[in-house]
Amino acid sequence: MALQAERDRGTGFLLLPISAGAGVVAYFTRAQETGWLPLLLALCLLSVMRWWLRERYYWASIVMLAIFFQLGMLSGKLETWRYSTAMVGSDVTTRLTGRVVGLEAQYSGGWRLTIDVLSTQRPVLRYAPERLRMTARDIPAQTEIGSTLTGLVRLRPHSGPVRPGNYDFAFNSFFKGNGGNGFYLGTPALAESTSINGVGATFSYAIATLRYIVGSRVTSVVSGEDGAIAAALISGQRDGISERTNEALRNSGLAHVLSISGLHLALAAGVVIIGFRMVASLFPSFAARHPIKKYAAIAALFSSAFYLALSGSDVAAQRSFVMIMVMLVALLFDRAALSIRNLAIAALIAFITAPHEVLGPSFQMSFSATAGLIAAFAWWSDTNSGAFKEDKPQTRKNPTRMKKWLLPVVATAATSIIAGVASGIYSAYHFNNTAPFGLLGNVLSMPVISLIIMPFAVLSLLLMPLQLDWLPLQIMGFGVWALRQIADIVASIAPDGNPGIIPSGAILNWTIALVIAVICTTRLRALSLIFVLVGFLFYFYETDPDIMIAEDAKLVAVRLNDGSLAVNRPRVSKFTMQNWSKAYDAHAIVPPVVADSKKNGTYSDDAFYCEEKICSITLKDGRMLSYTDEPEMVNFACNIGDVVVLAVAGKELKCPSGDKLIVTRRELALKGALEVRLGVQSTGQQALKKMRVAGERVTPVFEPDNEHSLGSEDDFPDEVSGLMHIDMSEAMRTHENANMDDVEHASSQITMPVSLAGAGRQLYYNDQLTYSVGEPQRPWHLYRLYSRAARGLADYAAPKAKTDQKLSE
Missing domain, CATH: 1.10.287 (Helix Hairpins)
Incomplete structure (x- = not known):
C-alpha cells in the first residue's frame, strides 16, 4: 500500500513541521487575540489523548499532528508576548533624543537612521516607542554608530497594507521592535553620548559599527550604484540602490540576489569549504591524518555566523543560517547534508526563533525552492541509481567534451526551473510578478554570482583588516556591473508577468x-x-474589486470597463498607485476632471468629476459614487451619491437616508484600506418614489410609496435609461443653507422628460466589502485605536520653520 510505503520511509516526520507551520499561520491570521489559557489547556488535553492512544499508530499520529499544530500557535503567541512593541498611535511632533544604531545613505539623497529612543520632550510621550526609523536631509559630519542625536521630529504611525492581503508594515515592524517612523524637522544636533549597558547591547552596537565601516569601505572603493549593490551583498544595506535597478532585477527574476539569504550564505560557506580544502591540500601529510572535510565544515559554520551578524541578522538571513547550520552539522556527523529531513528540522527551528516569518515572502519562497530542489534531486538520484544497476559497466560511455560543457548549463537551467516554479506562486502572490524570463536571467547570472561576485566578496572581507581589499573589491565591482547589464537586457525583452490578484x-x-x-x-x-x-x-x-479606497481616505480609485483606474485626485501617492496598478493590472490611470474642464468640452463620464469640493463618478451598475473631504459638504455628498466616501473627521458620520453605502475616514483608520465589489439583486413590485440628483445624471431609486406612485410595473419597460441635465453648482448656490431633504424636494420639482431604469422594481445591493486589517484587535494593530482619525479628530499640520533653532524656540 502507498500509505504503508510512505510510513516506512518516514514521511510522517515531515508532516510535523508542516502542522506546526499551519498552527503558526492560524494564530497570526485570527481576527482576535488568543489567550494563554485556551492554548495551554488544549495542549494538555492533546498530550493526554496522545498517551491514551499510544498503541494505535494512525490515531496517535493524527493527535501528534494536532499537538504540533498547537505548539505552532503557542510559538506565535510567545513571540508576540516577547516583543510587545510599543507603537506610535498618531502623528506627533516632539523633541527626540536618541542613540544611532543604524545609518544608511539613501540613493535619492539624505540619510535613513535607526534610533533607540532615550527621551522625548515637549511633549513627553507617555508611551514612547523604544526604537524608530527616521529620515534626515542632513546630519552632523561626526555622526557615527553610537552617537546621540537630538532634534525636533515628526513621528508617524506605521501604515497598514495598501490593499487586503498585501505587505503589512505594522505587522513586520512590530516583530522588529520598530515602533514607528518619522523625519527630522531640520538638522539634528550631536548630544553627549551615554554609556551602553549590557553585553548584548554592546555586541549589537559593535556589529552595527562594523557594518557601517565595511559598507563605507566598499562604496569608497567601488563607486556609483555598483558599489551600493556590492555593499548590499556584504553588509545588507540596500538604501543606495535606485528604483530602476530594483525594478530591472525584479523583472529579470534576480531580485533575490539583493536579499541576503540562503543563496549568499550557501555560496559563502561553499567558498570557505573549497578554499580551506585547497589550502589543506598543500600539506599532504597533514591532510592525510586529519578529517579536512569536517574542519572545513567548522570553518564554514563560523564564517556563516559572522556573515549573518555582518549582514544585520535580518530574520530572513537568520532562517537561512539555520538551514546552513543544520546541513553543516550533518556533515560533521557524516550524515547526508542535503535531505528533506534536514530541511524539516530547519523549519522547526525557524518556527521557534521567528514564527511570524512564515507569513512573509522570504520564508515561503526560500523553503519552497529548497524543498523543490531537494525532492527533484532525490527523484533524479533514485532514477539514475536504478538505471545504473540494470546497465552493465562495460556499456557505459564516458561523457564527451560537449556534454561536459553543457552539463553545468543544463543543471543551472533545471535548478532555475524547479526553484522558479516552486517559489513563483509566492512571488506572484506577494509581488504580482512571475518573471517569465527568470530562467534566462538566472542561467546568465549564476556564473557571475558564483564565480566572481561571492568568492571575491569573501576574499575582500578576509583582506580588509590588512588594507589589501582594493583588488578583490574591484573584481567584485566588475561582477556587479555585469549582473546589472544582464538584468537590464533580460528585463527589456521580458513580457509582462503580472498575474493580477492571487486569491x-x-x-x-x-x-x-x-x-x-x-x-x-x-x-x-x-x-x-x-x-x-x-x-x-x-x-x-476571483473578481477584481470595483472600488478601492486608501486607509487615509484620501485616495479613491474606480475600475472602468477598459481595465483602467479612475482616481479622485490629480496628485496621488506614488507607492499606493504603483501597488494598485500592479495588483489590479490597470492599463492606465485616469485623472479627475475639474469643473472648468467640463466647460471647455473635455468632460468624460469615465472619470471623476470634481466641483464645489465634491468628486463624483458613475459606477458600472448605474449608481453614483460621491467623495468629499470638507465637513460642510457632507450633506450634499450624501444627496448626490449612492456610495458615499466621507474623508472628514467625526465619529458618527452618516447620511439621513439609510439606503446608501457610506465609508467614513474613521472606519478606514480602524480597519484599513478597503476593496468594494459591487453586487445587485432585484426583487418585488415597487413604484417610483424619488430621484436623486447625481452630478449630471439622475439615478432613480425605487421604493414602495402608495401616495406618490407614478404607475404600476406594467406602465414601464423593463430596462430604460436616461439623463437629466442639471447644473449642480447652481443647485448648491440656490440651496446653500438647505439640508438634504430640501435639495431632494427641489430636484423632484424639475419637470422634463426623464427615462427610468428598472422602473417598478426596487434594487437591493449586496456589495462585498473587504478591509485590509479588519477590527484592530491584534497587538500589532492596536495603535490604530489611538489615531486622530479613529478618535474623530482632524489632522493637524506639522510646524513649519526654516531652522532647527527656530523650531526649538
Missing part, C-alpha cells in the same frame, strides 16, 4: 499541492494535481 484560496491549494509533491514518494503524489486544479478554479473565478 488566498488559490495560494492555499497550491501550497498543499507543493507539500504533497515534495514529501510523498509514491503514487500519492498524483493527489497534488487535484489541488493544483482547485487552485486555478479559485484564481479564475
